[in-house]
Amino acid sequence: MNPTTPNQAVMRPRKRWMQLALASLLVGACFLALTVAPARAATLTNMSWTVSNNQAAATNVSYAYSLKTTTVGIIKTITFAVSGSGLAGTPTITRAYGIGAGTVARSGQTITYTVTSAVSVAAGIPIYIELGGLTNSSTTGSYTTAITTQTSVPATIDTGTTPAVTLAANNTAVTVTLAKSLTFTVDTTAFELDMDPSLPALADQSATVGLTVQTNANSGYTLAVADNATGLQSSGTGNPVIADASSGKATSVAWPGAPAFGYTVTGTGATVDSAFSGSKYAGYTSAGETIASRTAATGGTADTVSIANRVAINYAATSGVYSDTVTYTVTPNYN
Numbered sequence: 001m002n003p004t005t006p007n008q009a010v011m012r013p014r015k016r017w018m019q020l021a022l023a024s025l026l027v028g029a030c031f032l033a034l035t036v037a038p039a040r041a042a043t044l045t046n047m048s049w050t051v052s053n054n055q056a057a058a059t060n061v062s063y064a065y066s067l068k069t070t071t072v073g074i075i076k077t078i079t080f081a082v083s084g085s086g087l088a089g090t091p092t093i094t095r096a097y098g099i100g101a102g103t104v105a106r107s108g109q110t111i112t113y114t115v116t117s118a119v120s121v122a123a124g125i126p127i128y129i130e131l132g133g134l135t136n137s138s139t140t141g142s143y144t145t146a147i148t149t150q151t152s153v154p155a156t157i158d159t160g161t162t163p164a165v166t167l168a169a170n171n172t173a174v175t176v177t178l179a180k181s182l183t184f185t186v187d188t189t190a191f192e193l194d195m196d197p198s199l200p201a202l203a204d205q206s207a208t209v210g211l212t213v214q215t216n217a218n219s220g221y222t223l224a225v226a227d228n229a230t231g232l233q234s235s236g237t238g239n240p241v242i243a244d245a246s247s248g249k250a251t252s253v254a255w256p257g258a259p260a261f262g263y264t265v266t267g268t269g270a271t272v273d274s275a276f277s278g279s280k281y282a283g284y285t286s287a288g289e290t291i292a293s294r295t296a297a298t299g300g301t302a303d304t305v306s307i308a309n310r311v312a313i314n315y316a317a318t319s320g321v322y323s324d325t326v327t328y329t330v331t332p333n334y335n
Helices: 004-035 274-279
Strands: 045-051 061-068 073-082 088-097 102-107 110-121 126-135 141-143 145-150 156-161 165-167 182-186 204-215 221-227 260-268 289-294 303-312 326-332
Touching (some): 045 165, 061 088, 061 145, 073 126, 073 156, 088 110, 110 126, 204 221, 260 274
Antiparallel strands (some): 061 126, 073 110, 102 110, 141 165, 182 204, 204 303, 221 289, 221 326
């Protein structure tokens, strides 16, 4: 009988038991490893945010942040995400207490402080970081900053949001509305000429009508005149007329003599149409024609325009009462 056979028979079950026990331990270890969860981020305490200038769009502003850690961790970065939009500038580090030396950069609304040599920071440690060179948003309102401490992974250690800071307006909007205004006067609303062809002094007469225009229209105004389609006409038999000096300003002439009815224009401030230069006369038209204008506001002094109406007769003009109506139209240009 082989003496070793019984021992071998005993050893095999023990070896298999040991293998099963080892496998059981490995499975248990794997189970334990799979069920371990990372710690959840805690909330920072004692948070504050102050600005050296709270005017909207202010430049070279310092943002000072203070906070206290809640969780022990190896801090590599601290991010400051400012709410809203419009944050600008290239931040610089003015002071940093409770955290190692580092560098700072901005991307959009987020400022990131990166610790040069990350070290473990215990819980309850106050940290103060002051950053310069920033430009406030140009939009007034209330803003907050979300602060997050992170590892190099990165993984969040603690996070929180500061109390609000108000960015205020640095200007006063002034609105002054000026009414559109034009003042127009006519010093003569009617005139009568009593004429007699036998007396030179009564055969050629004039009557002047004075007009004034004052306006704040940015591009000035135009002044036009027109009369009845029938001109200077009598209601007597056959409705006789006294002929116009010309058919309009385009054919203005030196005074043509009797019988004729016409006008000429002079003025101050306004630009009188060149058709009347050299004391030329024109006949009124029913459609109306521009006689004077200005390309800017008149200012404090009104423009004056004088219209000299002239009638000359001889024995060819039939006796009677002749009448006409002249209309003046001022058109301001407020553009």
